[in-house]
Amino acid sequence: MGDVAPTEIEAIYRAESRRVLATLIRLLGGFELAEEALHDAFMAAAERWPRDGLPANPRAWLVSAGRFRAIDRLRRRARFDAVAPELAARIEAEASDAMPETDQTIADDQLRLIFTCCHPSLPGDAQIALTLREVCGLTTEAIAHAFLTRPPTIAQRIVRAKARIREARIPYAVPGPDELAERLAIVLKAIYLVFNEGYSASSGTTLTRADLSAEAIRLGRLLVDLLPDAETEGLLALMLLSDSRRAARTSPEGELVLLADQDRSRWNQGQIAEGRRLVVAALASRRADPYALQAAIAAVHGDAPTAEDTDWGEVVGLYDLLADVAPSPVVALNRAVAIAKRDGPAAGLSLIDALLADGELADYHLAHAARADLCRRLGQVAAARASYQRALALARQEPERRFLERRLSELPPE
Template sequence: MTTSALQQEIERIYREEYGRVVASLARRFGDLDIAEDAASEALLVALERWPADGIPPNPGGWLTTTAGNRAIDRIRRENLRQSKYEAAEMIHDDTPHEPTGIVEDDRLRLIFTCCHPALAPEARVALTLRLLGGLTVPEIARAFLVQETTMAQRITRAKAKIKAANIPFRVPDAVDLTERLSGVLAVLYLVFNEGYLAGSGDDPIRADLTDEAIRLARIVRGLLPDQPEVAGLLGLMLLTDARRAARVADGELVTLGEQDRSRWDRTLISEGQGLTRQALESGGVGPYGLMAAINAIHTAAPDVRDTDWSRIASLYDRLHALSPSPIIALNRAVAIAEVDGPQVALALVDDLALDGYHAWHATRADLLRRLGRADEARAAYDAAIAATENAAERAYLARRRSQLASDA
């Protein structure tokens, strides 16, 4: 293996193990800064030693032990409070790293800490990506189109609030678990959605974000295998991501009905449909399970003409009753258009207060086009184009508008 290839392999291992290492150190020392700094120092030691000594058979355990020793060294050097020093001495543990057991619990504790309701939603996302996903501050800043200094300050303030408020590194009690878990899942879904259709930037799809959200959802799924909404969210992500290769062509967004379904990832679809069935059969299905069920119907249809729109509309009825929101109502109207026609759907869409949302304008434009109201459709396309910064989506909307103009 070349030096460059070895370095890339070390960095890959480090990113995969980063969340485990930080979570373990956060539990032991109760300090996120110490945990992060020690994990970073362990990487530097690995980059120095592994090329000469070889990658150890248990690299995660090596990194955890090395980072733990560095953390204790830092506590000693800085002469922190005697209580911290004594605690660090007592809990120093050279037990080899294992992929199950307490390490998994450590990551679960850290996920719930990152998504504590006392933290602002944007801080929860940033901390989750930084501490569990191992993304750098510049990577997170680019993902959400803010300055690196802004993102660094956001993360620093969140960690300071965790320390100042004594937010515990633990899984919530059973009575609070459902409420707190919903916050964790919401953060992962938000990260996935930003990757699925980037709010702006040169890349219409941020595969790094969708991949990271799926990886973290798999972690939560492994830690809470009996929670139906965890299965539902992971199933939803996989069924959606399975269509990635068909979603953009020649720089233009390709809508679901126009996608080349032979390019869909059937392995992901099979896994996603299996998770969806588990969620639905649990008896405690929630919004993510219902959204996964809707996507399962789409991915089961060999052709768009085979789509069971009546069943999809029925699922949207259940979803809206469970989690009423104008976004869900908009998606429901799209299904209604296929069942009862565009005139009925347009009346539903026009009742929604979503004037600033690009998808609302795009949906109106399509419905007006189907009704033959070209001038109104043209204005709606203009509004949709103005409301989105996603280059591929703008290209799609512009093409649809131009086709409308040529038909008029």
């Protein structure tokens, strides 16, 4: 009885709010009413749980509370909205006829929501922005940072996408087999962006968000069950192999630890083994899938007992393939770093300088950090200092900022 602290409710909000929202969107038929219901449900939890104690299934409790608070809200709107009573009656009737929500149905709702957010009738940039907002709960500022654009632009995209879903009556459902394959690519991209935000948070006090990474992996497993092929298996493998290093990526004090310096005994060998099996299955299709190639690169790192044992020749070869099938400035940057490991810092630096001269990575802090590291290794202190300062000016994540500040302080005087 009782004794539920506000911090416990906050933790449940962080862990469960997006899942609860996805189910409320399905039950209530729209984003706006579901978002209001989510807020009402947590307000009710903050009032009742400290008095009555934590329910046996907080997620199901929040869904039920949110749905019935939505019915009450609609009834109060009856004076101003003629449709509200009819909608309230429909939701109430469906609630009384439906089976109780289970953890599995609530979990599957997030997959339904991703397919809704990624419906082909929505513009591509709006699909991803809406997914990051509604499935991950990222702020418009964080999404704008990922898109290298302004928050008002992102907010406008999200508003328009929600209006389009409402007006076109886009269903909250996973498409049937005929549509699944053609809609898969954008959904995979969205899930990978969710994972990346968990693997390396775009801003804030911590390097990672384990809840987002775990959610993306869970959704990846659902997709492999739905459609096992090179793309879905490759993405799941990539996420598992990348996430296997999470425990070693920060020190006990929360400081960033580079790949070469990580304690590999802390890597999750179960995830590495599962990821390796999926890589083999994905590459057996003979399709050069970008996710499978990135997973293969991660598997090379996972196979190396120490950083010195890494087969950088194989890594460069895989990046060559990746650059052919999915060229991008970030792929080119990662390839340049791998070439620096194989052939020496001067070889990598010339490639990075060419990339920065093109301008596409001018505001990407990791490009400047990589250049700074190569300049440092070559003894080019002034150039290293300038690049570290540029990277520091662009970095938004506190552990990365502290790491860059340490690197700057360690440079010898010019």
